[in-house]
Amino acid sequence: MPGRADQRCSRATGHEVLAAVLQIRDGALKVLAWQRALPPDPGRWALPGGRLRDDEDVEASVRRQLAEKVDVREVTHVEQISVFSDPDRVPGDRLVATAFLGLVRSDADPAVPADTAWHPVASLPATAFDHAEIVAVARDRLRAKLSYTNLGFALAPAEFTISALRELYSAALGHPVSATNLQRVLTRRRLLEPTGEVAPPGPAGGRPAALFRFADRSLRVTDAFAVLRPPGEPGRTVVT
Amino acid sequence: MPGRADQRCSRATGHEVLAAVLQIRDGALKVLAWQRALPPDPGRWALPGGRLRDDEDVEASVRRQLAEKVDVREVTHVEQISVFSDPDRVPGDRLVATAFLGLVRSDADPAVPADTAWHPVASLPATAFDHAEIVAVARDRLRAKLSYTNLGFALAPAEFTISALRELYSAALGHPVSATNLQRVLTRRRLLEPTGEVAPPGPAGGRPAALFRFADRSLRVTDAFAVLRPPGEPGRTVVT
């Protein structure tokens, strides 16, 4: 760390945290954003976040800042995504941002301030600064992790039917997912377990759907080292 | 970005970049580090890095700082890992670190300063600050990406035999890898292509080994969405 003493305040460099909080709402992947009233970028939509304080690390900071927009207890998963550090990513003094992915269960509907709303990730309104890029990275991270971890627990309600889960995965991934195969894959990997209960059928009738839950509600890698795994280990159910 | 104007220099917060540069040397995964002469943490080994400048983003910064320790042209891959932001991760003024993974081809032997050396990741000497944790995260990232991307290109020479590649993967992953299956998996995924040349056998004889190269020398995901991939797509050779 040579030169640590020569720090100056000539051009101040601040640090902020930003969260792309995603949720499946009305069958679509949406992100929480608030509409800026003041310059810079008035009228544009921005991700929740704010300055890093002296006494907190970035994880603590993002949780604190999120608390100003949503009930944090509703945010089931928070994970660091990437640093955005273009010197001119915001006008004025420099601001380095640590971006996060946050997930909210689809059955939650947390109260949000008047300036805050959910927007479809696939058709974002005009966004402030580089926030659209952050949302895209968050979306891609979610999609990747749905495939090799149990991250679905952070999108799904405590109990759900397979078809409900299929809709969640389908909306998050952006392509159709077969309920049949989804159930079999997730069951074989021991991600899902039946609750024993059933959900009542809809008005048109139909067989009542069995209810399932995620066996773990904390992040677990279920398909690590897809191919190059240690010899002799069982299939792809590597529990890490 | 409310409150941007109230920034103060009361407790200065700086930003540094740190790189865990990994290479397979002598059959082991090693990391580049330099031995601190001055406090804090004198005598301990630290990762290359330093302060972020006003006019560069973190990617540019890490490449610039690496240039002070190794010939940057030898670093074949650089990738952001994570932010380390514990308020007390270093003594004195606060310093937030963006950590990177760097990779050097196994046939390179770049000149390094006198205070700098390669250390086995599996048995690190006493490290400064939180640098051991950074190395562990970098190692895990490498291991994961070797399995679902073509990242091997960044570890391997331009041309290599399958057994040489097997040793690299084996050292990086920390477990034995079968040359037979490695070749078939990487060939089926179109990561490898034969050069048509052969390597001369060793002094004990043996069949001359065919030489291969990586088809791409830029990062490519070869096994995305291991299971939950769009319907109708071909096997696992999803080129993203």
Added chain:
DNA sequence: ACAAAAGTGTTATTCCTACACCCATGC
């Protein structure tokens, strides 16, 4: 009985591992 929705059975295919066997060279 019929429609609707859920869940299981079944088959074909792809992918992977393990191991046996064949190939090309030095001595």
Added chain:
DNA sequence: GCATGGGTGTAGGAATAACACTTTTGT
């Protein structure tokens, strides 16, 4: 020829996608 290391053939098993079929409900 024999040892050494490289490469291929092949069989068995596991996981998956696709689709047909059965089950359970409401009307």
